[in-house]
Amino acid sequence: MESAALPRPTSPAGTSPLSHRIVLATGWSRAVLAFLAGACGALAMAPVGFFPAMVPSLTVAVWLIDGSDRATLSRSGARRHLWPTLRCAFGAGWWWGLGYFVAGLYWLGAAFLVDADKTAWLMPFGVLGLPAVLAVYMGLAFAVARAGWMAGTGRVAVLALALLITELLRGVLFTGFPWNDLGMALGTDLVLAQGAAIVGLHGLTALTVLIFATPATLADRRATAADGTPGRVVLLPTVLAAAALAGLAGFGALRLEQGHVGAVPGVKLRIMQPDVFGDGSFTYENRDALLHKYLALSDRATSDETGGLADVTHLIWPESPFPFILSRDPDAMDAIARALGKDGVLVTGAARVDGTPGSATHPPRYFNAIQVIGRQPGPDGGGAVGDTYDKVHLVPFGEYTPFMAVMERLGISQFVPIPGGFTPGQRHRLLHVPGLPPVVPAVCYEAIFSGGILPPEEARLDEGVILNVSDDGWFGHTAGPYQHLAQARLRAIEQGLPLIRAANTGISAIIDPYGRILEELPLGEAGVLDGFLPKTVAPTIFSEINKFIPIIVASLLLTHIFNMRYGIGRRRA
Incomplete structure (x- = not known):
């Protein structure tokens, strides 16, 4: 017609x-x-x-x-x-x-x-x-x-x-x-x-x-x-x-x-970038060697004015750096607690499991999480998990497989070898870290969703910080990690909040609320990054009416x- x-x-x-x-x-x-x-x-x-x-x-x-x-x-x-x-x-x-x-x-x-x-x-x-x-x-x-x-x-x-x-x-x-x-x-x-x-x-x-x-x-x-x-x-x-x-x-x-931004008093950050992806070392058999590398790298003195972890208040590790369940490994938790000292805090990506292997009534569910780890009270206190955030927005075929039964018959599986894939967290929520303002967690590509990283009940924050932990090692030295950083940086500008970014192979950075990169570790380089936490600026128009x-x-x-x-x-x- x-x-x-x-x-x-x-x-x-x-x-x-x-x-x-x-x-x-x-x-x-x-x-x-x-x-x-x-x-x-x-x-x-x-x-x-x-x-x-x-x-x-x-x-x-x-x-x-x-x-x-x-x-x-x-x-x-x-x-x-x-x-x-x-x-x-x-x-x-x-x-x-x-x-x-x-x-x-x-x-x-x-x-x-x-x-x-x-x-x-x-x-x-x-x-x-x-x-x-x-x-x-x-x-x-x-x-x-x-x-x-x-x-x-x-x-x-x-x-x-x-x-x-x-x-x-x-x-x-x-x-x-x-x-x-x-x-x-x-x-x-x-x-x-x-x-x-x-x-x-x-x-x-x-x-x-x-x-x-x-x-x-x-x-x-x-x-x-x-x-x-x-x-x-x-x-x-x-x-x-x-x-x-x-x-x-x-x-x-x-x-x-x-846009002049001051520093949050009493906070000294250290980001550890291990750059361990793709070298064959990321296996359970190498758990002790990996943990030793992380702790040694984290305690590295970067100048005459820095004394390793002695004067660091908050240590940040990237997304899922362990080939084991950290919270269920008391030896690893105690080693981290000893390295942190009495008042230090580690915020790290980590796989988390809820349930019991082999249980019919409560089978295990795996989460891609951010965990806050500190030292238990007492002179011999070991490591303890404080608050936890479970990633809500999972990557299709990366962390879970849509139509898994059909895909497995075709020989297609997810990249991360977790039995049954990760389970998404229930909702976006703030992460509570001692000594830091409210933390807006964003695991990996959650940081690319405009207006989607704050909890629904939090239209804006008068103070806070965005924490983006990631592992872009899958994509090597390509445009991918640079694009990821650019998109995460835009969240800081939109919300008027500083951004801490820890990535396994890079690019790790400390970014102020205007999107300026204050400190940066380049792609493909192992090292640590020291810096202060920028203060939050006045709420932006976007943060007030973004919906x-x-x-x-x-x-x-x-x-x-x-x-x-x-x-x-x-x-x-």
Whole structure:
């Protein structure tokens, strides 16, 4: 059935030669253009962080959607149909998303080479399969945008709204995977990322599309003159987009210049980065050697002014550094207690078990946890576990296997060899550590979820610290650990809280509430990192109203789109 005519994609006076070629592209040339444009956008992510790469990426995206109706025309010039046009837009979006996610997530392939004999054959599913699934979100965004497409700058707002919605869905559906959200094009740059203190990651997503897709309108021209001379290029929208980017940069620079942060008194941090992944030593048989290495490294004197653990108040170890259940190993707990001394505290990632092996009534359940360990009272007191946080947001195929029975028949298992996989914690909660303000725990990739690390009852914290323990060793010396750090850092800016990050192979860091890295241990280096704990700054606008920001941003975009489509402002004028 023929549809009502879809809105024309560009102004009637025509387009530039470059945009004209992209708009009219069909078949494989159209798919390749979309793939390359998406891959170009991935250059805006860490570690490259070249945000101008989003300009050609999103500009081409707009032109591809412009041409979705033309690409469905038959050679005889048959009338356009709604569903073929939307399918064509979806296809362009899917290829664009495939390029974006393959270029941005290629490093996932390194995880399949850790135990190559068992998992190397699955590498194509990780490097191409996951991006192919994630690209569906981009395809949906392009199709939804095409359904509401219009001429001029209004179509940029339509695309921004569609991508905002699908990026929100990507962070929620099927447990969510918001890695490299488009907003990180701005969030990776420290100065531009300051806007997250107001609008958060999702607000940055809308701004990314609005700013970097607007140059597509340079191909639009005003009405052709009576003598047939092409109309003038439309410059104003791009000038306004550049002004918005400059304004965001100015705000960020001013915020960083005026952002002076003191230290929490009485707290001296030490982060231990063991760098033990992938060398074959991480086995139960090497438990004593590993623990000795951790304690020796933790007690290392880093300068003439430092005396090892003697003057450290809080020692931080990374995610699950033990090939055994620490809390059920009294010898290991006592060794840690002796090293800490009377007043020291260890905060460490650790696997935790609840239940009894072989029990039918209370079978064991394993949790990926953060545990607080101190010394029991008394001169001979051993180690004792204080508070514990169990990771809520588990990594599919990393820490648990969806549809496990089916997957095991296919020879697919999770990377972490825990019987039955980890069990998720019941809810996000604060971690109580003696001598520290309230701790917001985030195990591994929990730190990439904007607005999702605080407990539901805690809209904001007047004081506190984010603690991110991780093990990025699965991904080697690739872009993955840098992207993880950039996304965790944005949580500090959003919430106005300092961030302590301990990663097995790096990158470990102490980050202030403005996202400035105060101390850092580079990727692939064993060592310790000493530093103070920065104070919390005044609650950010994001921390006050973060649940409403996507609604506010979407409402503003809808208002602009409605005004552009129906010309309410022009009628009043």
